[in-house]
Amino acid sequence: MSILLLGSLFVAVTLFVMFSGIPIAFALGTVALIFMACFMPAASLDIVTQNVYEEMASITLLSIPLFILKGAAIGRSRAGQDLYGALHAWLGKVPGGLGVANVLACALFAAMAGSSPATCSAIGSAGIPEMRKRGYSPGFAAGIIAAGGTLGILLPPSITMILYAVAAEQSLGRLFLAGIGPGVMLVALFSAYTVWQFRRQYSEALVEMKASPGTITPAILQTESYTLEQKLSYLPRVLPFLLLLTGVMVALYGGFATPSETAGLGAVLAFVLIAGIYRLWRVRDLKPMFEATIKESTMLMFIIGMSLLFSNVMSDLHLSQSAAEWIVALNPSRWVLLAAVLLLVIVLGFFLPPVSIILMTAPIILPPLRAAGFDLVWFGVVMTIVMETGLIHPPVGLNIFVIKNIAPDIPLSEIIWGIVPFVIIMLLSVVVLCFLPQIATGLPDAVMGVLATKH
Numbered sequence: 001m002s003i004l005l006l007g008s009l010f011v012a013v014t015l016f017v018m019f020s021g022i023p024i025a026f027a028l029g030t031v032a033l034i035f036m037a038c039f040m041p042a043a044s045l046d047i048v049t050q051n052v053y054e055e056m057a058s059i060t061l062l063s064i065p066l067f068i069l070k071g072a073a074i075g076r077s078r079a080g081q082d083l084y085g086a087l088h089a090w091l092g093k094v095p096g097g098l099g100v101a102n103v104l105a106c107a108l109f110a111a112m113a114g115s116s117p118a119t120c121s122a123i124g125s126a127g128i129p130e131m132r133k134r135g136y137s138p139g140f141a142a143g144i145i146a147a148g149g150t151l152g153i154l155l156p157p158s159i160t161m162i163l164y165a166v167a168a169e170q171s172l173g174r175l176f177l178a179g180i181g182p183g184v185m186l187v188a189l190f191s192a193y194t195v196w197q198f199r200r201q202y203s204e205a206l207v208e209m210k211a212s213p214g215t216i217t218p219a220i221l222q223t224e225s226y227t228l229e230q231k232l233s234y235l236p237r238v239l240p241f242l243l244l245l246t247g248v249m250v251a252l253y254g255g256f257a258t259p260s261e262t263a264g265l266g267a268v269l270a271f272v273l274i275a276g277i278y279r280l281w282r283v284r285d286l287k288p289m290f291e292a293t294i295k296e297s298t299m300l301m302f303i304i305g306m307s308l309l310f311s312n313v314m315s316d317l318h319l320s321q322s323a324a325e326w327i328v329a330l331n332p333s334r335w336v337l338l339a340a341v342l343l344l345v346i347v348l349g350f351f352l353p354p355v356s357i358i359l360m361t362a363p364i365i366l367p368p369l370r371a372a373g374f375d376l377v378w379f380g381v382v383m384t385i386v387m388e389t390g391l392i393h394p395p396v397g398l399n400i401f402v403i404k405n406i407a408p409d410i411p412l413s414e415i416i417w418g419i420v421p422f423v424i425i426m427l428l429s430v431v432v433l434c435f436l437p438q439i440a441t442g443l444p445d446a447v448m449g450v451l452a453t454k455h
Helices: 003-019 024-039 049-057 062-077 078-090 095-112 116-133 138-153 159-168 172-209 226-254 259-278 283-316 319-330 334-348 355-372 376-390 400-406 412-435 438-454
Strands: none
Touching: 003 024, 003 319, 003 334, 024 283, 024 438, 049 319, 062 078, 062 116, 062 159, 062 259, 062 283, 078 095, 078 116, 078 172, 078 226, 078 355, 078 412, 095 116, 095 138, 095 172, 095 226, 095 412, 116 138, 116 159, 116 400, 138 172, 138 376, 138 400, 159 172, 159 283, 159 355, 172 376, 172 412, 172 438, 226 259, 283 319, 283 355, 319 355, 334 355, 355 376, 376 412, 376 438, 400 412, 400 438, 412 438
């Protein structure tokens, strides 16, 4: 059978199995086993377990359940609400300060917990009702939280970045550092849009009130102030977690610990903090955290294992190599190639989570991109931002359904329309990174260059 026919059959079977409703891990594993049985030596089936184990026996992948444990500890305490409350108090006098506080709270919590759904749930459960009470439109409030939550897969520690580092054989430290600049840029852009949209809604409410004198002042026109004592009262509960975030980053980038050691250290310190600050140390308090960690880690590692098996089968059948060679043979311009790859990632984002997209496409798209002269660390950041949009656009849009669960009375259509401007901002940020790649590459070059000089 020709490579073209075999590849077409492989794609067709994969799509059929995925659309059958089978969970993604089982779908990828099923396709891999079918093609191993039909087109590979019978002995290959005898060592499936060994192959999967060898692929997953990575010291880098070990950090994933440890980062999940750290995120569960922080996410299931009141750290998110306290962080949001502190930012709300300190930014209360800024126009649109409540919305900006939610953006910043999402960014900081995402950096501490490393999970987009956990960020949406922790910050949104307090932030969305508060914004709506202050007169923000429901769609606008939902969009702020949904978009802010996506930063969980860009800002370190990012599980998505860990998997990309494994798939692309790139330095995890460089990838984590490369995500910081674009992450800060997205926070700034989200905040700027939030202020602009708030001012627009504020002006509309002001016009309506002037047109109907004597009516009750709309909530969005009402101001709230906090005393210095109230502002300072939040700091003892928030600063320890920010110090934890700083300490973990220093340990990792200072060369004091490996990513896995850093993840383990962060998890232990997170439990120490929630025990000391929130008195969560009893078995009944810790049990939900460990259960959530086991469930999420098992699910994620199962997807990783089956995705790696799926990628190996593509490689053994020379499908990924042939596809990469075919792309190179077309000799497209490097920017056309990049646009085509990112369009593919967007389309796959309609159906697949970021984990599967990375591990399924890496063998095909990375060789042509490397041949075209693209920095794969930079591309990892760009790809992650594009995959962020998949978390907030239908039909998968995990963050959309998290928001719907938090605020079930907001119509799904209103949530989606509130998210659209943030999707546009993310795509524009990709364009900016194409013209100014130093936003992503500058920090890792500076930090890792200094470390290399020292050693």
